[in-house]
Amino acid sequence: MTLAADRVSRAADGRLILDGVGICPPPGAVTGLLGPNGSGKSTLLRVLCGVLAPASGVVTLDGRPLADLRRRDVARRVAVVEQQADTLVELTVADVVRLGRTPHRRAWAPLSGADERAVHDALERTGLADRADRTWHTLSGGERQRAQIARALAQEPRELLLDEPTNHLDLQHQHDLLHLVRELGVTSVVALHDLNLAAMYCDHVVVLRQGRVVVAGTPGEVLTEALIADVYGVRAAVTDPDADGRPHIRVLGTLTRERAAPAR
Numbered sequence: 193m194t195l196a197a198d199r200v201s202r203a204a205d206g207r208l209i210l211d212g213v214g215i216c217p218p219p220g221a222v223t224g225l226l227g228p229n230g231s232g233k234s235t236l237l238r239v240l241c242g243v244l245a246p247a248s249g250v251v252t253l254d255g256r257p258l259a260d261l262r263r264r265d266v267a268r269r270v271a272v273v274e275q276q277a278d279t280l281v282e283l284t285v286a287d288v289v290r291l292g293r294t295p296h297r298r299a300w301a302p303l304s305g306a307d308e309r310a311v312h313d314a315l316e317r318t319g320l321a322d323r324a325d326r327t328w329h330t331l332s333g334g335e336r337q338r339a340q341i342a343r344a345l346a347q348e349p350r351e352l353l354l355d356e357p358t359n360h361l362d363l364q365h366q367h368d369l370l371h372l373v374r375e376l377g378v379t380s381v382v383a384l385h386d387l388n389l390a391a392m393y394c395d396h397v398v399v400l401r402q403g404r405v406v407v408a409g410t411p412g413e414v415l416t417e418a419l420i421a422d423v424y425g426v427r428a429a430v431t432d433p434d435a436d437g438r439p440h441i442r443v444l445g446t447l448t449r450e451r452a453a454p455a456r
């Protein structure tokens with residue numbers, strides 16, 4: 193058992209932005225959180241890690257309500273990489289990654305050998321070892337993103353929540369990152385916009401629309417032409433070239449545009 197949400201709701205400005213959401217990410221697997229802009233992906237990730245409390249419903253970690261657990265115990269288990277994670281202080285890459293060890297250390301205790309190994313390993317795995325001493329403001333957007341992911345890895349989480357982690361990353365680093373997440377074998381929930389990346393790397397996908405789960409299942413079950421038209425308003429050709437349940441999606445056009453200007 194791991195992290196799960198049961199009938200979770202949350203409102204903002206008098207409007208429900210999560211409306212009875214239930215998700216049960218398979219342990220040790222990668223779950224993709226999909227859905228259009230504003231569908232509630234980031235809010236759900238923040239509720240799953242306890243940063244936001246649900247107005248109703250419950251999030252559990254190993255069957256225990258998150259609200260009953262100590263913040264520090266949750267932080268030892270669950271690592272989060274938010275969108276546009278930034279730091280204002282003048283830290284080096286290694287300093288940022290060391291922050292990932294905070295939940296494992298006593299206040300003011302120096303870094304142990306195990307802490308340093310975890311930091312070193314995280315820098316290696318994200319390809320940042322040669323930039324460990326660089327200051328944050330000298331990094332490119334993609335390097336900053338990778339440094340935040342390295343921080344999350346240094347935390348040695350059993351649950352990993354990533355909000356659009358491939359933003360800012362070039363093609364190679366997008367694939368390297370999602371490959372790495374798969375290889376970690378921790379329970380991961382990853383908000384993604386790219387359906388082909390979701391199909392390639394996720395074991396399970398959950399599609400949100402206006403704060404509700406539309407459908408959940410394997411990429412092959414969920415990512416159909418009908419679903420993509422319905423949820424995204426996009427006409428797509430979906431094929432499964434390797435017949436492995438990992439579909440390939442080719443966008444043919446947007447339905448709003450086609451309706452506005454029908455083909456003559």
Ligand SMILES: Nc1ncnc2c1ncn2[C@@H]1O[C@H](COP(=O)(O)OP(=O)(O)OP(=O)(O)O)[C@@H](O)[C@H]1O
Pocket residue numbers: 204205209227228229230231232233234235236
């Ligand atoms: N603090 C807030 N106050 C008011 N509205 C909010 C607040 N936080 C989120 N919302 C609204 O809730 C909805 C869901 O937002 P959320 O960021 O969770 O969506 P998302 O699926 O992650 O979107 P995107 O793909 O654009 O990142 C949006 O309409 C957003 O404007």
